[in-house]
Amino acid sequence: MMQLKTFNKKQLEDFVSSGEFRQYDFLPITEHRALSHIQNPKATDEQTLLILAFFEGRLAGYLGCFPDHFVLDEKVIRYAWLSTLYVSGEFRGKKIAKRLLEKAMENYEGHIAITEFTIEAETLYNIIGAFEYIFPKRGKRFYFxxxxxxxxxxxxxxxxxxxxxxxxxxxxxxxxxxxxxxxxKKPDFHFEILDHIDEESTDFIAGFQSRRNANEMNLSIKYPWVLKGERKDEKYLFSSYAETFKYFWIKVYDHQNSLTTCSLLLLRDGYLKIPYLFSQSDMEYFIDFLSYFIVKNKIKALTSYQQDLNKEIEHSKTFPKIYERDFERRYLFNKQLIQSLPEGFNPDYQDGDGDCMMT
Structure with missing residues (x-):
């Protein structure tokens, strides 16, 4: 009655390039999201990237997996983020979401992580009882x-x-x-705005602990899940297009012309995020640049989980915020993944770690 079908890199590539993914009542993935999954350097050739659930021969739901890993004492611990989970309303009540989750946990031996979940999905995860909350990230949204x-x-x-x-x-x-x-006004110190991470920046951020290196970030920039465009995939229920969607790689220098800060900014329809921030000094130079960037690009709001930056912004007299709100991003780890990690392990995620980088 119910069948599950899984796709690894090669199978997903064939599924999309053949156009087969368009034959259903709704899309289980977009071409550009599939390409991003296939280009993910942390995904092995064998790992499952997409799971489809069929009920009586019809597509009823799907689940997306975005592989990641930790390297601890030279040991690689592989896991996957649940990037999408959808069940058509026509098939609700048939435990399809539960079966999809069980299949993902089976394929990844329980090494599953989740964030940015809806209230409905969170309820399901808690009912299953296989997940626990880990260190949340506390952030701010600043309005301009x-x-x-x-x-x-x-x-x-x-x-x-x-x-x-x-x-x-x-x-x-x-x-x-x-x-x-x-x-x-435009800052009187030197800064650069690029569309990718260059060699100087690569050397700079190599001195910081990070879950993604420069090459991985550049691939994420090159293969996003959201494309700029006014059209929408009405048959796809997750993010796929935005009027504005653009990454900016920022390099900020001090008055002695030494590189002090590198950061990745993501602008989407007037709203700004800071997926990555690496700084060797206080944030004064970067805040001055950020103020200029916000005004120049008519930013509506900035969401930041960079806690050191947020503290300095709150005390800044020149930052152009008119209002701020507290935000929290929660993470769920499967209990088997937690057991594979050292006791009290803190992944120390930046805002762009996991699948948050892509949207």
Whole structure:
């Protein structure tokens, strides 16, 4: 009645290149997401990257796996992030999600990690009882403009009739904010904005502990899960296109022209993230650059899990934030993965580690 089909690198490549993945009522993956999975340097040729569930011959759901690994005392501990989990509403109540999860745990010997999960998915993971929460990341979201016309109607649909009024308030408030931000000028120190990690940066970040090296980050930049474009894959339920989606590799130098900070920024539809940040000094230079970048690119909000940076931003008198909120990113590790790691092990993830980098 129910069948599961798994795909490794070669099988996934054939599945997508043949166009077979488009024959179903909904897409189990996009071409560019599949390419990113195939190009993942931490994935072996044999590991499962996609699992499809069929019920009475029809595609009912799917689960995506994004392989990763830890290297501890020269021992490689392989695991996978659950990057997608979807079951069609037509097949709900048939325990398809549970079967997909069980298959993933079987194929990875329980070495499964999850983050950025929905409330519904989190409920399922807790019901199964195979996962435990590990060290969460606490972050901040800094806002630079008002957006009452979007935020209030989304939270209180009955106020949609007042959207024009909220837009007038936004326009007035943001005009005042723009006048204030005129004072933020281009920094007087040297900085570079690249579309990839260059050789100097590679040498610089090699001196820091990181879950991804320069080559791995460059591959993630080259093969993202989201592409710039106004069209949408209506048959695909996860992120695939955005009006703006762009990575920036930032190099900041001090007044003696020494490289002090490298960072990867991700801009998506006016919202900024900092997947990676490597710095040898305090954050003063980087905050000055970030202020300039935010104003120049009309950033709506910045979400940052870089705790040292966040502390300095909170005390900065020049950073152009008008409001901030606390955020928390939680992680679930399968109990078998936890048992394979040293007691009290902290993965010390940056924001871009795992599958968060791609969206």
């Amino acid at each position: 403009n008002t957006d009452l016309a979007t935020i209030i109607p989304d939270k209180k649909p009955k106020t949609k009739v007042l959207k024009h009024f909220f837009s007038i308030l936004d326009s007035t408030a943001n005009s005042v904010i723009s006048m204030k931000n005129i004072l933020i």
